[in-house]
Amino acid sequence: MEALRERLIGRALLVVACSVILALAIITYFIFQAGLPIIVRLGLDDFLFNTRWQPAEEGGSFGIGAMVLGSLWVTLGALVVGVPLGLAVAVFSAELAPEWLSTLIRPAIQLLAGIPSVIYGFVGLMVLVPWVRTHLGGPGLSVLTAAIVLGIMILPNIISISEDSLRAVPAAYREGALALGATRWQTIWGVLIPAARSGIGASVILGMGRALGETMAVIMMIGNSLQVPRSLLDPATTVTSNIGLEMAYASGEHREALFATGVVLFAFIMVLNLAANAFSRRRLQA
Amino acid sequence: MTTAPISAPAMERANGNTKLEVCDFSAFYGNEEVLRGINLPVPRNEILAVFGPAGGGKTTLLRSMNRLVDNTRGAHHRGRILLDGKDVFAPDVDVVNLRRRVGMIFALPVPLPMNVYDNIAYGPRMSGGRDRKSLDEAVERSLQRAAMWEEMKDRLEESALHLSGGQQQRLSIARVLAMEPEVILLDEPTAALAPVSTMKIEQMLTDLKRQCTIVIVPHSIQQAARLADHAAFILMGELVEYRPGNELFTAPSDRRTEEYITGRFG
Amino acid sequence: MTAGKTRRAGAQVAERIAFALIWTSALATLAVLAFIVLYILDLGLPHVSWRFLTSAPEEMGREGGILPTIIGTIVLTLGAVAIAAPLGIGAAVFLTEYTWESPVTRAIRFGAEALAGVPSIIFGLFGFIFFVTYLKMGWSILSGSLTLAIMILPTIIRTAEEAIRTVPNPYRDVSFGLGATRWQMVTSVVLPNALPGIITGIILAIGRSVGETAAVIFTAGTALNMPTSLVSPLRTMAVHFYILAIEGISLEKAYATGAILIITTLTVNVLANWLIVRAVRRHRRKS
Numbered sequence: 001m002e003a004l005r006e007r008l009i010g011r012a013l014l015v016v017a018c019s020v021i022l023a024l025a026i027i028t029y030f031i032f033q034a035g036l037p038i039i040v041r042l043g044l045d046d047f048l049f050n051t052r053w054q055p056a057e058e059g060g061s062f063g064i065g066a067m068v069l070g071s072l073w074v075t076l077g078a079l080v081v082g083v084p085l086g087l088a089v090a091v092f093s094a095e096l097a098p099e100w101l102s103t104l105i106r107p108a109i110q111l112l113a114g115i116p117s118v119i120y121g122f123v124g125l126m127v128l129v130p131w132v133r134t135h136l137g138g139p140g141l142s143v144l145t146a147a148i149v150l151g152i153m154i155l156p157n158i159i160s161i162s163e164d165s166l167r168a169v170p171a172a173y174r175e176g177a178l179a180l181g182a183t184r185w186q187t188i189w190g191v192l193i194p195a196a197r198s199g200i201g202a203s204v205i206l207g208m209g210r211a212l213g214e215t216m217a218v219i220m221m222i223g224n225s226l227q228v229p230r231s232l233l234d235p236a237t238t239v240t241s242n243i244g245l246e247m248a249y250a251s252g253e254h255r256e257a258l259f260a261t262g263v264v265l266f267a268f269i270m271v272l273n274l275a276a277n278a279f280s281r282r283r284l285q286a
Numbered sequence: 287m288t289t290a291p292i293s294a295p296a297m298e299r300a301n302g303n304t305k306l307e308v309c310d311f312s313a314f315y316g317n318e319e320v321l322r323g324i325n326l327p328v329p330r331n332e333i334l335a336v337f338g339p340a341g342g343g344k345t346t347l348l349r350s351m352n353r354l355v356d357n358t359r360g361a362h363h364r365g366r367i368l369l370d371g372k373d374v375f376a377p378d379v380d381v382v383n384l385r386r387r388v389g390m391i392f393a394l395p396v397p398l399p400m401n402v403y404d405n406i407a408y409g410p411r412m413s414g415g416r417d418r419k420s421l422d423e424a425v426e427r428s429l430q431r432a433a434m435w436e437e438m439k440d441r442l443e444e445s446a447l448h449l450s451g452g453q454q455q456r457l458s459i460a461r462v463l464a465m466e467p468e469v470i471l472l473d474e475p476t477a478a479l480a481p482v483s484t485m486k487i488e489q490m491l492t493d494l495k496r497q498c499t500i501v502i503v504p505h506s507i508q509q510a511a512r513l514a515d516h517a518a519f520i521l522m523g524e525l526v527e528y529r530p531g532n533e534l535f536t537a538p539s540d541r542r543t544e545e546y547i548t549g550r551f552g
Numbered sequence: 553m554t555a556g557k558t559r560r561a562g563a564q565v566a567e568r569i570a571f572a573l574i575w576t577s578a579l580a581t582l583a584v585l586a587f588i589v590l591y592i593l594d595l596g597l598p599h600v601s602w603r604f605l606t607s608a609p610e611e612m613g614r615e616g617g618i619l620p621t622i623i624g625t626i627v628l629t630l631g632a633v634a635i636a637a638p639l640g641i642g643a644a645v646f647l648t649e650y651t652w653e654s655p656v657t658r659a660i661r662f663g664a665e666a667l668a669g670v671p672s673i674i675f676g677l678f679g680f681i682f683f684v685t686y687l688k689m690g691w692s693i694l695s696g697s698l699t700l701a702i703m704i705l706p707t708i709i710r711t712a713e714e715a716i717r718t719v720p721n722p723y724r725d726v727s728f729g730l731g732a733t734r735w736q737m738v739t740s741v742v743l744p745n746a747l748p749g750i751i752t753g754i755i756l757a758i759g760r761s762v763g764e765t766a767a768v769i770f771t772a773g774t775a776l777n778m779p780t781s782l783v784s785p786l787r788t789m790a791v792h793f794y795i796l797a798i799e800g801i802s803l804e805k806a807y808a809t810g811a812i813l814i815i816t817t818l819t820v821n822v823l824a825n826w827l828i829v830r831a832v833r834r835h836r837r838k839s
Binding site: 009010017020023026030096108112119155185189213216220247265272 | 669672765793
């Protein structure tokens, strides 16, 4: 009786645990089922590289080239802002900061991660957009603005994982380098950061995934122009922001095309996840 | 109902004076053999001391007797351990019930993070005890038998984490006694305790063997000599010598046993 | 000799510059955090009043308060946690107590990690096509909660698993040794001791749900009415804030809503942090 009940509980827990896999499978299936047909119809390269997106027209034209470019620009920009800054904070917290300050930084970074993305977007819209407009020119709603705010938004991802992997570097490395007469900075730059590179790599990839996937904040700052951006100060649109804006009223082929955009995003994110996974596995083995 | 085949002499002893019998027992973790072909009877109402250098497989032997090894990844075995003539590893054995019959005390006292009462009532509750009155009785009886009722009766609501090390270990024993076990296994129960607490526990064990059969891994040879009715010397996974305690410690027959108990190695 | 000396001096200058940059970065990061919080609070709090919190919006939110969106946020979040917490804790218990590492556990962990990386807009699309359309739940509390539940599941699994792993192994030995079944051991020893960590995870998940917009807007809808049943559509605070801001309905109300939103998420995070610190201290005392 007792043994039977125990076995049932074990089975039930296995089923519960597998719900994660089930959820992932259903998500994948339904996104692809809704979006893949139109990609097949149009051909992947036409869908990806054609920059004409005119859903309102008779027959419609669905090319997400401009959005893909926008996403790439914004994501790269976010990395340019977020990676050096995040790495610097990670080094600061792991190596330079006095104990009390580094115990203060961790929760602060968590708070940064806890702020809703719409708040980031809103502050970007109200503060950074006017600043860019007056000091750098252009409409203010731009690739640059979105990239800077996204760069700040991915800081928590970069900092926490990089810091963990910096702290995980064996003390012997540090002492060895210092004993050989290296300065602290030479030790950090020449020994610690290379030793922690897998973790730092994983953090960059995860940050990239977050920047690429962010929607609401980007909608608020990028200007949502379907033009291919010619400079950082031009407005643009991204894969995600276009879905977020148009889903509300799209129907028929237009909606299908938005799901197809989701398929592209989803596939790309999965590739990034696998890459991050490979990085952190290497970190575990090292 | 069929039972696992049992050799005739084992059955005889089971009916007679042997509570627990280890028969040609080998234990492995993965490919590593930690016990090799152990044969060891444990007479009813006696204390068996299993001693030898660290890492020899004593703890594994104890953890096999109540099948706590089941929870170790890669652990497997060959041979049998008979409790009242029945192999504890037989497929039809209810392992939960086995552990209720064979209690175990660990080297470090492990009070569960709850109060004294709940610690002692833990075992009875796990086997379905709900009735407050019989739980009260079980708690009092167990504390009495562990000779700590007087010091504990006003502290039942206190967290067991606040007790001293010696009290915690005696509490662990009382906790096992609350299940009315037939066999008690103790793995260096006094290793972390002061001499006074050690003496109290040794006294308790000598009293307890009237009701139970006891297998102890002592934390010193002196303790083994003080307690053992029978003693078994285990060296690197092998049983070197098994004899009544008074014989083994005064006139060991094996050179390795003699070297070990006179302190020449280990 | 001189060359060595110059190199040495050069290294020291480089170090000084690098450290100055690092200090600046750290302080700048903290300053950005402080700026965002203070900016919203400074411009929002003056417009927050008791009436704002307890009355319904009028004219699409141009006037009045945000009560239905507060209720909506609470209902949706509680729904998501009620679904995800048992599943997540169950999965964590399975991974830690009921199985050895195997291809199955690796698959489950991979699933959780992959799910954690899925952007919220994808959850929004999925929730829309699956719950809203395919299962015909419409824009509703049900669709929104289920979508959010899947989104926060990985967080709950990961934190619960970490918390369970900090429960000392001797507790398990003792519990088994006293004749507990595995499930009894889990419920009497493992879960009570892992509770602070598990709750921390749930609180973090609540924070994520409260701030979420993209996954909610396409599954729970944007209706400003007070929800009346599980299938009513609703609007959360975050969605309301987004609509006020992007459609330029009322900046004043947007700031005020933003202030409430940020106070809520900050409180939730501080609470979670405090629990972590307490749990760590308790853990240290025990070992």
